[in-house]
Amino acid sequence: MAKPVRSVAGPLHLSHLSEPVLRRLSELLDRAAPGKGWRDLAQRAGSRGRVRLSPLDLEQCSLKVLEPKGSPSWSLLKLLGERGCTVVELVEFLQALEHTEALQCLSYPGIEVVVHPDSQAVLSGQVVKLCCWAVGHPFVHYQWFKQEKEVPHGKAPELVLNPVTIHDSGFYICRVNRDSSFAFSRWARLDVCDLQSTPDGNLMASPENKLRICVQPRPQTLTVGDALVLECGAAGNPVPHYQWFRNGFPLENGDKNVYMVTSVDEEHQGTYWCHASNEQEGRDSQKIEVVVGRKAVAVECTEGDLSDLQAADLQEESDHRPVATDKVALLIGNMSYRHHPQLKAPMVDVYELTNLLRQLDFKVVSLLDLTESEMRNAVSEFLLLLDKGVYGLLYYAGHGYENYGNSFMVPIDAPNPYRSANCLCVQNILRRMQEKETGLNVFLLDMCRKRNEYDDTVLVLDALKVTANIVFGYATCQGAEAFEIEQSGLANGIFMKFLKDRLLEDKKITVLLDEVAEDMGRCHLTEGKQALEIRSSLSEKRALTDPIQQTLASAGSLARNLQWAKAHELPESKCLEFRCGVQVQLGFAAEFSNVMVIYTRLVQKPPEIAACRAYITDFALDLDVDPKETNKGTPEETGSYLLLKDLPKHCLYTRLSSLQKLKEHLIFTVCLHYEYSGIEEMMDERKEVNVGKPLVAKLGLHHRFKANSCLQSCCTADSPCLNQRETSSVTNKHCALSPCQPASCPGVCHPHPSCSDSIRRPEACSCNGSSKILPSRQEAQNYSPPVDVSNVPVETTDDTAELEFLLSDHFRLSQRQQL
Incomplete structure (x- = not known):
């Protein structure tokens, strides 16, 4: 084996490689398998604008086989060296060819980290630098991790946090890798005080x-x-x-x-x-x-004593207004159902409610079009935001039904017909919220509540706690449907149409909903069809406008802020400069927590360029982006009707929805087509852009829902039928999942009716020709939760030795799978 090439200052040219190394490389390339030989290397090198290889050059290399000791590969490597090709570029070419044996000639047999990051305790607002350096540069790649999460843009030996914030606290480690070899630095703990x-x-x-x-x-x-x-x-x-x-x-x-x-x-x-x-x-x-x-002990009292207590309570209530330790909301709008009627209103309803709740200091996560596993994971993330005294609000707009007093939200991938096993039970979510000792639990359910004739499952749920902090606002009565109304091309749910006019009023939440119900009762469009129903156990005068009184820098508050911030981080605006002198600005705007608009604008064009156009392409397959719907001249053409006043003019717009499905970083290509004056030939340049994981993509909602999360709506949380449902497959596209066997789920009956659909539709109504009632939300691909292996799944812990072991062990597994 030839002596490996060691790191030197600056790029090392091929012409400086020792003769033994060149000879060994030539031998490997001359006898390489198809796809890894010298011609393939020449093709890769020739695709670079700086290293041009003509057909005559390749012919001269090929003729070397006629000489006694001639080598086409030797001739090619010499030619590349003369034209300025560096060792780093050669390594990239060989990596693209997956020529492992040739790469070993140019690298160390192992990686050694010689500089490790130091633990630090700093104040917020300072500049923090974490450093790692490994022997083998520039043939190694760096990636920083905070706990198990990759640090965006953390691909350099030095990680700079400027300014550092309290959300940056945690354990950091740097992974150094080259091909199948890798090494980790020591863990560094970063403590940030506010x-x-x-x-x-x-x-x-x-x-x-x-x-x-x-x-x-x-x-x-x-x-x-x-x-x-x-x-x-x-x-x-x-x-x-x-x-x-x-x-x-x-x-x-x-x-x-x-x-x-x-x-x-x-x-x-x-x-x-x-x-x-x-x-x-x-x-x-x-x-x-x-x-x-000591706690107060309940004692018997007379009617007079009770009157005195009530009078004292009223006086105290007037003096002390209820407060929340925080206010968080999860808003889900399902429209694009795969096996059921499409809806229009949830997009506008969720958008308008998001803006109103933010005015009331709610931390809002707003999501559109979620599958079952994504909905369950979103609810799990929502529950992490709750704590003692927090006001929690859950709003759902989409298809739904109610059986035996339990309400079910229908995901967009629910089969036809669907049953409770395919949906989320609202009462189960309430039970989990109560465990957090929340100060107020508000459910606003804008969905139908008719009985599902295909589902006779009797759920076995744990009993709810007796608390005085629950409010249900149903868009319609039990056994009835909820409707949408269309005006000026946009649709609202009837419930949201009237709720948005009163939501900011400083009134007890039940009083506010009562007034919304009265407003709905005066609407002739839904007379006799839809009426708001309110269920409440609220005994205090709590309102959505109550102030927030946080425990300063409490652990729960920090966790809520971090989790909420994760789902709302937009990429920074970028200015790309191309070799021809054209500058293109990239901007980003959030329409929902899982919907982002990218806009491109030309900011500089040299005078010698007659015309140019920049557009973005090559999105991840996870997002299922239709190229025909990208790079439009107006936001409306992309389907974005809600950000018109917030987006700059004279740009090209691309709307990316379902960001929760993004498994890796969002990487796309900016293509620039331009034409010089007097030259008809169109030129093009490309730049790859990596913007990390924007918005809700950081939360990993695409992962298969975990059974131990206790959000299963079918049977009890630990029922054997849960695992059976997750592992079964759907063979008949016209039927729901196979029912559980009685032996695996005792006491629960799952009849299997026919698949005929006889659900009736209401008559359509109109109002002065300017608005119309759209289909109800009674009706909503087969159920198949996505399977994904986390990049580096490590639990957060103070035990850095355990962190390092788990992180290293998983990376070895990932490397074996790639090889």
């Missing part, structure tokens, strides 16, 4: 490495059984360690920056503080008091 959470305004002026307490614990008054959560944050290098104290004694398991007791007793009362230290110095946080008292 400067806004500290009253000390001089922290930023302190020396960068000096130890500083930037998050102070806060005093608390609790009752027996409550949870105690104390948090302390420090910045400084080296990374500080923590130790909590109570009444002067160190606490067991108190070596983290957050100290928690899930259920306190009177013995937990006392004076607490945290000591932060590193190898250079140590500091104490403020000392705070934790008071623990």
